[in-house]
Amino acid sequence: xxxxxxxxxxxxxxxxxxxxxxxxxxxxxxxxxxxxxxxxxxxxxxxxxxxxxxxxxxxxxxxxxxxxxxxxxxxxxxxxxxxxxxxxxxxxxxxxxxxxxxxxxxxxxxxxxxxxxxxxxxxxxxxxxxxxxxxxxxxxxxxxxxxxxxxxxxxxxxxxxxxxxxxxxxxxxxxxxxxxxxxxxxxxxxxxxxxxxxxxxxxxxxxxxxxxxxxxxxxxxxxxxxxxxxxxxxxxxxxxxxxxxxxxxxxxxxxxxxxxxxxxxxxxxxxxxxxxxxxxxxxxxxxxxxxxxxxxxxxxxxxxxxxxxxxxxxxxxxxxxxxxxxxxxxxxxxx
Amino acid sequence: xxxxxxxxxxxxxxxxxxxxxxxxxxxxxxxxxxxxxxxxxxxxxxxxxxxxxxxxxxxxxxxxxxxxxxxxxxxxxxxxxxxxxxxxxxxxxxxxxxxxxxxxxxxxxxxxxxxxxxxxxxxxxxxxxxxxxxxxxxxxxxxxxxxxxxxxxxxxxxxxxxxxxxxxxxxxxxxxxxxxxxxxxxxxxxxxxxxxxxxxxxxxxxxxxxxxxxxxxxxxxxxxxxxxxxxxxxxxxxxxxxxxxxxxxxxxxxxxxxxxxxxxxxxxxxxxxxxxxxxxxxxxxxxxxxxxxxxxxxxxxxxxxxxxxxxxxxxxxxxxxxxxxxxxxxxxxxxxxxxxxxxxxxxxxxxxxxxxxxx
Numbered sequence: 266x267x268x269x270x271x272x273x274x275x276x277x278x279x280x281x282x283x284x285x286x287x288x289x290x291x292x293x294x295x296x297x298x299x300x301x302x303x304x305x306x307x308x309x310x311x312x313x314x315x316x317x318x319x320x321x322x323x324x325x326x327x328x329x330x331x332x333x334x335x336x337x338x339x340x341x342x343x344x345x346x347x348x349x350x351x352x353x354x355x356x357x358x359x360x361x362x363x364x365x366x367x368x369x370x371x372x373x374x375x376x377x378x379x380x381x382x383x384x385x386x387x388x389x390x391x392x393x394x395x396x397x398x399x400x401x402x403x404x405x406x407x408x409x410x411x412x413x414x415x416x417x418x419x420x421x422x423x424x425x426x427x428x429x430x431x432x433x434x435x436x437x438x439x440x441x442x443x444x445x446x447x448x449x450x451x452x453x454x455x456x457x458x459x460x461x462x463x464x465x466x467x468x469x470x471x472x473x474x475x476x477x478x479x480x481x482x483x484x485x486x487x488x489x490x491x492x493x494x495x496x497x498x499x500x501x502x503x504x505x506x507x508x509x510x511x512x513x514x515x516x517x518x519x520x521x522x523x524x525x526x527x528x529x530x531x532x533x534x535x536x537x538x539x540x541x542x543x544x545x546x547x548x549x550x551x552x553x554x555x556x557x558x559x560x561x562x563x564x565x566x567x568x569x570x571x572x573x574x575x576x577x578x579x580x581x582x583x584x585x586x587x588x589x590x591x592x593x594x595x596x597x598x599x600x
Numbered sequence: 601x602x603x604x605x606x607x608x609x610x611x612x613x614x615x616x617x618x619x620x621x622x623x624x625x626x627x628x629x630x631x632x633x634x635x636x637x638x639x640x641x642x643x644x645x646x647x648x649x650x651x652x653x654x655x656x657x658x659x660x661x662x663x664x665x666x667x668x669x670x671x672x673x674x675x676x677x678x679x680x681x682x683x684x685x686x687x688x689x690x691x692x693x694x695x696x697x698x699x700x701x702x703x704x705x706x707x708x709x710x711x712x713x714x715x716x717x718x719x720x721x722x723x724x725x726x727x728x729x730x731x732x733x734x735x736x737x738x739x740x741x742x743x744x745x746x747x748x749x750x751x752x753x754x755x756x757x758x759x760x761x762x763x764x765x766x767x768x769x770x771x772x773x774x775x776x777x778x779x780x781x782x783x784x785x786x787x788x789x790x791x792x793x794x795x796x797x798x799x800x801x802x803x804x805x806x807x808x809x810x811x812x813x814x815x816x817x818x819x820x821x822x823x824x825x826x827x828x829x830x831x832x833x834x835x836x837x838x839x840x841x842x843x844x845x846x847x848x849x850x851x852x853x854x855x856x857x858x859x860x861x862x863x864x865x866x867x868x869x870x871x872x873x874x875x876x877x878x879x880x881x882x883x884x885x886x887x888x889x890x891x892x893x894x895x896x897x898x899x900x901x902x903x904x905x906x907x908x909x910x911x912x913x914x915x916x917x918x919x920x921x922x923x924x925x926x927x928x929x930x931x932x933x934x935x936x937x938x939x940x941x942x943x944x945x946x947x948x949x950x951x952x953x954x955x956x957x958x959x
Contacts, residue, residue, distance in 0.1 A: 298766060298814060323766055353610045354761045356640045364636070409643045416644070420636065547906035548621055 267489060268338040270295040270324065270366065271345030273304045276381070276444055279482035280342060281305055285312045287486055293318040295334055295345065324362030331369035340377045340489045341370055347417060355417035363421050367428040375435065379488045380425050382440040383418035384474055384500055384569070385411070390561040398474075399570035400440075400498045410558040412454070429496055437488050441481045442474030442502040442569060445589060447596035449478065452516060455563055456509045457525065458554055464525035467533065467555070467564055468509020474502040474569045477589035480582040487578040499574040505586040506569065512590075519594040533560040601625050601922060604663035604687075606654060606678055607670030608632040608641035610758060611692060615667045616645050618915045622922060631657045654678060658685040665690060665925060671769035672780070676701045679716065680708055688715045688925045690918065693783040695942050697773075702942035706935050715931060717921040718938045720787035722847060724920070725913035726902075727860035728788055730867055731851055735792070739869075740853030743792045746834040747852075748785035751845030752777070754808070754821075759840075766814045775949035776819020778804075782838050782948065786941045787933075788849045789827065789834040795936070798829035800944060804952030807841060825948055865908065866895040 267284060271277040272294030284292050285308070296303045298321040309317045320334045324345055335341070343366060347358030363380075370378050387402040405411060408419035422438060429436035443453050452459070455473050457466040476484075484501045488494070507515075517523060528536060537557040544553050574580040584592075603619055605612050608630055619625050629649040632638040642650035651657035658666070658681065666682035668675055668691045675696050679689045689709070695718040696702045709716045722728060734740050753759050754777075762768050762777060773779040804820030811817065821840035827833060847862035857870040868891055875883040902908050909915065920932035 297764075298812065325767075350761055351610050351613065351757065352640060352644060353608060353613060353637065356636055357609070357634075357761075358764075360636045360640075361634055409640075416640070420640065424636070548909065549617065550903070550906045550909055 266291045266293055266338045267340045267342060268293045268295060268320075268335060269342045269344065271343070271381075272296060274344060275446065275449060276441075276478055276481060276485075277344045278305050278308050279446075279478050280344065280485050281317070282308045282311075283479070283482040283486045284489075285309075285315055285317075287483075288490055290340075290490070291316065291318075293320055293334065293338065295320050295322055295324075297321070297323050324358070325365040328365070328369060331365060332373065335369050335373035335375065338373060338375055340379065341366070341375050342379045342381070342485055342489050344381045344485075346381070346421065348414065350413065352413035352416055355413050356420060359417040360420045360424060364424060364428075367425060367432075367434055371428065371432045371434055377435050377437060377489065377494070378425075379437045379439060379485060380422065381485065382422045382438045382498075383415060384440045384442040384502065385415040386419040386422055386440065389563070389565070389567060390558060392565070392567065394565045395567070396565075397568050397570055398500070400500055400573050405562070407558070410556065411562070412559075436496050437494060438498040439485055439488050439574075440498065440500045441484075442476050442500070444478050444481050445475050445593045446478030447592055448600075449593060451512060451593050451597065452523070456512055460554070462524070464513070464523050465554070466509070466513055466525040466527040468512075469527065469530060469564070471509050471564050471566055472506040472568060473509055473512060475506060475586070475589070476501050476503045477582065477584045477586075477592075480584055480589070483583060484574055484578060484580045487574075487580045491578055494577070497573075497577065499578060499580075500569065500571060501574055501580070502569045502571050503582040503584075503586050503589065504571070507586065507590065515590060515594060516597075520597040530564060533564055601665065601926075602628040602661065602663045603665045603667060604629040604631065604657060604661055605641070605667045605669060606631045606657075606682075607668060607674075607692075608634075608637040609669060610761065612641055612667075612669045613645075614911045614914060615669055615690075615692075616641065616647070618911050619667070619918055621915050622919050625922065628663055629657050629661045654681060658682060658687070663687050665922065668692060672697050672773065673769065676705050679705050683709050683712050683714045683716075686714075688717075688921075690717045690719065690921060692719045693787075694718075694780060694945060695783075695938055699939065699942040699946050702939050706939060710935075715921070715925050716935070716938070717917070717924075717931070717933055718783075718941070719914070719917070720783060720933055720938075720941070721911065721914035721917050722784045722862065723787045723791070723913070724917040724932065725862055725865070726907070727862050727865055727867060728849060728913070729916070731849055731858055731860050732791060734856075734858055734867075734869070735851065735853070739856055740851060740858060741855030743832050743851055743853055745852045746789045746792045746832065747837075747848075747850040748788040748834070749837045749842075749846060749848045750781065750785040750839070751842040751847070752781055752838065752840050753843075753845045754840050756845070763816060766812060766816055771815035771818070773819075775804075775945070775952070776815070777840075778820060778823050778838050779945060779949055782823060782825075782836070782945060783941050784847065785836045785838060786825075786944050787937075789836060790937050790940055790944075792851065793827065793829040793832055793834060793940075796829045797940075798827040798834070798944070800947045800951065801826045802948040802951040803955065804949070820952055823948065823952065825944075827944070864895075865899055865902070866892075868892070868895075 428434040825836040
């Protein structure tokens, strides 16, 4: 039995679809209680012969509810996490919620716990420009200087590692890059920031660590089902990563016109420092749009390795980047 | 002045940031029953100490003022513990679960010689202060009727968190989410009601679609309240449907009226016109235009002087409260007003519930 948390979400539905396609495993989805039919029901309906249990519970759930959800479960794929909101809300959702699941998984003696992390947790600030980010790149020592989502994912992964070290949680961490796909946001922060109806284009020639949602789901299924896999970590990005500039151009030609102002790399630091000065000077009236630390961590022509996922998981990004972008842009164009 | 914040949820961020804007204030410690919540606040704001044990925090840190930003059901116990350890307390709204608890807290604080301030920060936003100043100056004459309106977005920064979590403490309040928020518009009208206990008529309606099948569907999302106290009446509206959401205050006086918009931080006054016939309309419209121009210039000036802060009212309330704890000024929110708001909340949700039970 495989338990999937967040099975109703964008990535979660694809993971359930791939588990149905590629395995004969029994599947249980932890879904938020709701009188409306869960979104994952649409996926389940396409496999009439397969049985999927939908287990209503919100994280953090009481221990008894989680024990029931984990009854008979050998593998957990933990996708559920807060995506938007303030840092306290995301920590409450993602970290506090996950800890209850880590504890329950240890008690239930699951054989594997696949945590969906984030590629953003790495200490890229201390890397030289143009460096390669891989699984050996350390975690950021200052997650509190990052955006609330990255902060919460950093704390979640750190906590999971503590449970692995101290309580024997059989942890496999999969860190996807930016997940794209139908309806997913594509002009993400790594591309730039939307303000006053315009795009402040910051990415320029930086390669974007995209992974198409079905490719990412494949990697998670590989991590959940691959035999003889110890505690390990895998960064998941697709091949042939596009640059930010290519994405903005393609967005303009395939989706809609977007007015943008390009901020060259040399200007990022000074603009961030001016922003910080204005924020301090106005006691927060002028918000921080992006920090100097952001400039040092995100936009520095990094490249991203997916070799470990390919070699140890046998993962292949089946949907090529060109097709992945086409599908993503098409969904935006028809919105 | 050393302060400590107990409860490290979303609103604690604002308390830490706004308190630090006041000269001489040091945020010495944060405390939360969950270690991850305490640590995240300490780490993001570089607060030197974080605790999960309140008693230990109080004895080790000896804060002058404790900010309580925990769920309302815990306010009384935490406040009494903090007061017993020698601290004044600033308590997030609503002050307590009900007026009985409010009485217990206020009496305890009075016996210990400590101050309690409830977080009615909207009443200290510039528009509310300006409206009260207009009344004090005599320009409005006597208040005849006051209206306060609060809109709430269930998909907003706070609403989204609350509606996404069936176990959120807000849903356990007898009146649910409105009970946690209606103190804001109530705190705007209460200063105009005088000392007499008002009569209350309240109606609650549930107009949103039931989506969850749990407590999140249970509470009223539209509340209308009519208050009468002596010769003054007040209306309070809480709505989850209006867009864009607004906080607004209108005071109808015996000489002039004033409309305050908390979003734009602007005021518009209405005085009698003396031009004849249709020229009266033009005269009034011209006054509106002139006042709008003046208000725009004022807000632009405020912007240049960094006064358009989101939690500006909280900073002002904290400044006045901290001064009061040093004996350098009066309590910003008299205890009688804090208690009256507690009593009104009980009365409003009691009436709404009773009406529903009848049907």
